[in-house]
Amino acid sequence: MNDNKKEIVRLLKESEGSPVSGQEIGEKLGITRAMVWKYIKALRKEGFDIRSSPKTGYILDSSPDRIDPGELKKILQTSLIGKDIRYFSELESTNSTAREIASNVSEGTVVIAETQKKGRGRMGSEWQSIAGGVWLSLILKPAIPLENVSKITLVAGIAVTNTLRNMDISARIKWPNDVLVNGKKICGILTEVSAEVDKVDHVILGIGINANVKLSDLKYEIRKNSTSIVNETGNTVDRTVFLANLLYELEQQYIRFETKQFADIVDEWINLSDTIGREVRVTTPHKLIEGKAVGITERGALVVLDKNKKRQEIIAGNCHYSN
Amino acid sequence: MNDNKKEIVRLLKESEGSPVSGQEIGEKLGITRAMVWKYIKALRKEGFDIRSSPKTGYILDSSPDRIDPGELKKILQTSLIGKDIRYFSELESTNSTAREIASNVSEGTVVIAETQKKGRGRMGSEWQSIAGGVWLSLILKPAIPLENVSKITLVAGIAVTNTLRNMDISARIKWPNDVLVNGKKICGILTEVSAEVDKVDHVILGIGINANVKLSDLKYEIRKNSTSIVNETGNTVDRTVFLANLLYELEQQYIRFETKQFADIVDEWINLSDTIGREVRVTTPHKLIEGKAVGITERGALVVLDKNKKRQEIIAGNCHYSN
Numbered sequence: 001m002n003d004n005k006k007e008i009v010r011l012l013k014e015s016e017g018s019p020v021s022g023q024e025i026g027e028k029l030g031i032t033r034a035m036v037w038k039y040i041k042a043l044r045k046e047g048f049d050i051r052s053s054p055k056t057g058y059i060l061d062s063s064p065d066r067i068d069p070g071e072l073k074k075i076l077q078t079s080l081i082g083k084d085i086r087y088f089s090e091l092e093s094t095n096s097t098a099r100e101i102a103s104n105v106s107e108g109t110v111v112i113a114e115t116q117k118k119g120r121g122r123m124g125s126e127w128q129s130i131a132g133g134v135w136l137s138l139i140l141k142p143a144i145p146l147e148n149v150s151k152i153t154l155v156a157g158i159a160v161t162n163t164l165r166n167m168d169i170s171a172r173i174k175w176p177n178d179v180l181v182n183g184k185k186i187c188g189i190l191t192e193v194s195a196e197v198d199k200v201d202h203v204i205l206g207i208g209i210n211a212n213v214k215l216s217d218l219k220y221e222i223r224k225n226s227t228s229i230v231n232e233t234g235n236t237v238d239r240t241v242f243l244a245n246l247l248y249e250l251e252q253q254y255i256r257f258e259t260k261q262f263a264d265i266v267d268e269w270i271n272l273s274d275t276i277g278r279e280v281r282v283t284t285p286h287k288l289i290e291g292k293a294v295g296i297t298e299r300g301a302l303v304v305l306d307k308n309k310k311r312q313e314i315i316a317g318n319c320h321y322s323n
Numbered sequence: 324m325n326d327n328k329k330e331i332v333r334l335l336k337e338s339e340g341s342p343v344s345g346q347e348i349g350e351k352l353g354i355t356r357a358m359v360w361k362y363i364k365a366l367r368k369e370g371f372d373i374r375s376s377p378k379t380g381y382i383l384d385s386s387p388d389r390i391d392p393g394e395l396k397k398i399l400q401t402s403l404i405g406k407d408i409r410y411f412s413e414l415e416s417t418n419s420t421a422r423e424i425a426s427n428v429s430e431g432t433v434v435i436a437e438t439q440k441k442g443r444g445r446m447g448s449e450w451q452s453i454a455g456g457v458w459l460s461l462i463l464k465p466a467i468p469l470e471n472v473s474k475i476t477l478v479a480g481i482a483v484t485n486t487l488r489n490m491d492i493s494a495r496i497k498w499p500n501d502v503l504v505n506g507k508k509i510c511g512i513l514t515e516v517s518a519e520v521d522k523v524d525h526v527i528l529g530i531g532i533n534a535n536v537k538l539s540d541l542k543y544e545i546r547k548n549s550t551s552i553v554n555e556t557g558n559t560v561d562r563t564v565f566l567a568n569l570l571y572e573l574e575q576q577y578i579r580f581e582t583k584q585f586a587d588i589v590d591e592w593i594n595l596s597d598t599i600g601r602e603v604r605v606t607t608p609h610k611l612i613e614g615k616a617v618g619i620t621e622r623g624a625l626v627v628l629d630k631n632k633k634r635q636e637i638i639a640g641n642c643h644y645s646n
Contacts, residue, residue: 123521147473150470150520191520194516196446196516197472197476197499198445198640299470316469316520
């Protein structure tokens with residue numbers, strides 16, 4: 001948005017519902033009333049609901065719910081993550097775009113889209129990514145061997161969960177990478193990697209959060225297991241502020257991952273876990289394991305004590321709760 | 324090469340050094356002597372050393388050492404690997420080209436180049452890829468989780484080693500992925516992957532073999548630790564036939580990997596290993612481990628018994644022999 005439009009929105013917001021005249025706006029901005037009118041029409045096209053009456057002036061009834069990348073940069077308190085933000089109204093998939101640019105951008109670059117046409121979940125599943133959500137992909141370039149990549153998913157799960165809990169939303173992590181509130185999915189994480197066996201080129205953390213998503217706009221099969229921030233709290237969240245908080249948490253957790261013992265992260269993950277202690281059924285391409293989830297290993301594998309009290313470690317699979 | 328040129332080369336080879344007249348060639352191929360002469364000139368441009376005398380005819384003194392992808396397809400005895408062969412005179416790197424095309428080609432596609440301008444070894448090191456070598460990248464799409472990828476490197480090491488041993492070259496595998504003959508490197512393997520944590524999209528096996536490479540053409544720092552097939556046996560190898568044998572072995576080992584217990588592969592790898600039983604120094608980004616190499620795990624990690632008799636598992640690192 002250009003500066004004049006931003007300034008008009010600011011003036012209308014400041015007046016908190018009292019009308020502001022075109023003349024007053026024009027004088028403050030040093031532009032003609034005709035130009036003010038032109039900007040008002042442009043703002044309406046962008047989704048701002050602006051009433052006008054020739055006698056009294058303009059009133060802002062509502063603003064479109066859009067992420068403001070300029071504002072995000074301004075309020076962001078990170079030194080690595082989000083220093084380069086690529087913001088789009090719509091993408092096929094933020095992860096796909098991140099993959100395309102990953103080799104040519106610096107670590108910490110974030111791709112954000114208002115909507116995704118082909119949002120992806122784990123193992124090729126669909127992820128419905130409609131207006132109001134937070135759909136982002138974070139490009140990381142950690143100096144780790146391939147086998148440590150799954151740890152990064154745990155790190156991301158903790159960051160999302162902490163961001164939600166700081167808003168008094170009782171989020172918990174379902175292994176391997178969903179964040180639940182009251183048993184319903186509020187966030188999914190898709191970790192993709194390009195690597196040599198010895199050395200990761202880049203990891204892409206795709207994070208999808210049903211922030212201001214209206215559940216009634218979701219397909220039934222998705223809706224029945226989903227929730228959103230607005231559904232849990234009754235209020236829409238300012239997604240720009242939410243993103244600033246999320247990227248800050250991601251950076252804190254990533255710094256901890258790079259500098260501290262991984263055991264600390266495992267401990268915190270277990271504290272935030274929705275899965276540990278439950279009876280679970282885990283399906284992998286090759287087998288089905290039933291038993292009690294008792295922990296995770298340092299590699300991020302779920303530890304299940306099966307019916308024969310045998311300890312099973314599962315690095316990848318779909319987890320269902322039996323009770 | 325077109326069929327007439329191929330036929331001319333065949334006739335000249337058959338005569339084993341006795342001259343073949345342009346008239347005879349022309350009659351056998353049903354073309355004029357002027358056309359024969361045109362083809363001879365084209366063949367000379369391609370590196371065939373063909374003598375001619377107006378009285379007696381043509382003599383083939385030497386053929387260029389080129390891989391013949393058409394012939395390779397004809398003699399290949401595989402059902403998956405090499406069904407799609409992308410052959411190039413020169414590439415920056417076969418792995419880079421394989422990465423670019425991987426999503427759009429079927430499993431088993433092989434990229435081959437006569438020379439690489441920027442051949443890469445592990446962790447960004449240079450791999451000198453001059454004329455006479457076998458430089459290839461194999462694209463695989465196994466339905467395995469990320470953490471099983473390093474196993475594929477073991478599978479490739481076994482396939483290369485078996486191919487060489489079938490030629491009575493006493494090859495052995497140095498952990499993690501070099502093939503040595505008499506302590507010198509004859510082959511390197513670079514495994515790259517694009518994946519979700521749960522599911523591999525594709526693995527690219529870059530395999531570089533100093534087949535007919537003249538050691539004197541290598542840089543000194545590389546030459547001193549390298550050997551080649553021609554250096555070991557005294558004879559150049561027909562690289563087209565060698566490739567057919569190598570791709571066959573790769574397919575056999577890959578089928579075994581997909582259908583059999585991995586423990587079998589570990590056993591064979593240990594049998595072929597140059598590393599197990601030796602005193603080693605292994606460097607990783609974070610530490611140095613010294614001790615005796617005593618085995619590998621199912622994940623492909625090297626097991627080292629350190630000075631304190633403590634068992635260390637190393638999934639990625641550089642291995643040096645202490646004795």
